[in-house]
Amino acid sequence: FLTSYTPYQPEIAQGTLQYLYEFQTQVANLTGMPVANASLYDGSTAMAEGVLMATRVTRRNKAVISGGVHPHYVRATETVVHAVGVETEALPAAVDAEADVIARIGPDTACVVVQxxxxxxxxxxxxxxAEAAHAAGALLIVVVTEAVSMGLLKSPGEMGADIVAAEGQSIGNALNFGGPYVGLFATREKLIRQMPGRLTGETVDADGERGFVLTLSTREQHIRRDKATSNICTNSGLCTLAFTIHMSLLGETGLRKLALLNHEKAVATRDALAAIPGVEILTxxxxxxxxxxxxxxxxxxxxTLASHHILAGVPYSRLAPDAxxxxxxxxxxxxxxxDTDITLLAKALGKVLAA
Incomplete structure (x- = not known):
């Protein structure tokens, strides 16, 4: 990818355009969707753009958000969509109640958002x-905050998602104290003209050789602002490139092995904590x-555990203080x-709770 230049001039930006094309292919395969864009800022803004896209497609004005969606994603989405008059209904926090959104679907519902x-x-x-949403003429947006999970679980596309908004940080990108990250956005082919962000397509050059260009450009930089799908840009291109390289090195088999290893470690941690008196596993x-x-x-x-140099996790109250x-x-x-980390956490947590 030696021509890392802004993709607006394809004559001198084939390197950038090629890896964006490969990135889109990887995201489409990962999410089980026919088409993906060249990335957005992060998962939360991808969710917001998904809601706005659903209102354009359905010509309705309300989004129903499950109680399992990350509170920060909900707040970010509300900030963006309320500014243009879109109504949201966020259900109360719930450990295992994604299906509760079905009862809230009405004739004015543009989309339901689950995670x-x-x-x-x-x-x-x-x-x-998905079936309930489609029966009511609404779209289903599936949010995924951990991209590696799609290497093991059924893909959103297989489950009937119309739009997938995901965070790709855990593939090739460090936490970086909160950013920059890489938002993944995928949708159905029939909705492609309403998809926000950049889209790289394959073509041929004057000599008949394979090449790449931006296509279906509908951002406000390209067309009249009142006709644009979005004014959002792509994320930092370096994050997209890192994602693409990491995915290329992993491959399908490597991603599945990585996902299985994650799950195995989580099961071992769950078992260790479940053995502590007073600890209840909710998930x-x-x-x-x-x-x-x-x-x-x-x-x-x-x-208390942090003072002993042990990071035990995130208290839910940090994400939603009033829940x-x-x-x-x-x-x-x-x-x-x-394994030693798991043992250390369980032993220390047991001592703190017994004190």
Missing amino acids: TPNIFGTATDVTKI PRFFNEFAVRLPKNAAEVVD GLDDVLLVAATETTL
């Missing part, structure tokens, strides 16, 4: 939700994250988690 695995780690087959089905209920305030427990779930702790385990 799997959700903020509590619960993995859900959303096929029935029934999970990939690499799960929620537990503690007999003490979760934030205080996390602070009334101050005793809930979110725990994650990845391929980098060692």
Whole structure:
């Protein structure tokens, strides 16, 4: 990819355009969708763009959001869509109730938004939700905050998603103290003209050789602002390139092995914590994250363990202070988690809770 130049001049940007094309192919395969764009800022803004896209497609003005969607994603989406008059109904936080959105679908519903695995780690087959949404003329948006999970779980496309908004950070990109990240966005082919962001297509040059160009450009930089699908740009291109290289090195087999390793470590962590008196495992089905209920305030427990150089997880109250779930702790385990880490966490947590 030696021609890393802005893709507006394809004559001197074939390197950039080629890796964006490969990125789109990888994201489409990962999500089980026919088409993907060249990325967005991050998962939360991808969700917001998905809601706006659904309102354009259906000509309706309301989004129903499940109680399992990450609270920060909900807040970011509300900030974006409320500014243009789109109504949202966010259901109360719930560990395993993605299907509750079905009862909230009405004639004014443009889309329902669900997340799997959700903020509590619960993995859900959303096929029935897709059927209910489609029967009412609404779209289904599936949010995925952990891209590696799609290497093991049924893809959103297989379950009937119309739009997939995901965070790709865990593939090839560091946490970077909160960013920049890489938003993944995929949809059905019939909806492609309403998809936000850049789209790279394959063509031939003057000599008949394979080449790449931007196509179907509908951002406000390219056409009249009132006719544009979005004013959003792609993410930092370096993040997309890192994602593409990492995925290319992993391959399909490597991604599945990576996903299995994540799940195995999470199961081992779950088993270790479940053996601690007073700890209740809340998440029934999970990939690499799960929620537990503690007999003490979760934030205080996390602070105590942090003072002993142990990062126990994220208290749910940090994400949603008013949810009334101050005793809930979110725990994650990845391929980098060692067996000694799990033992150390369980032993230290047991001591803190017994004190």
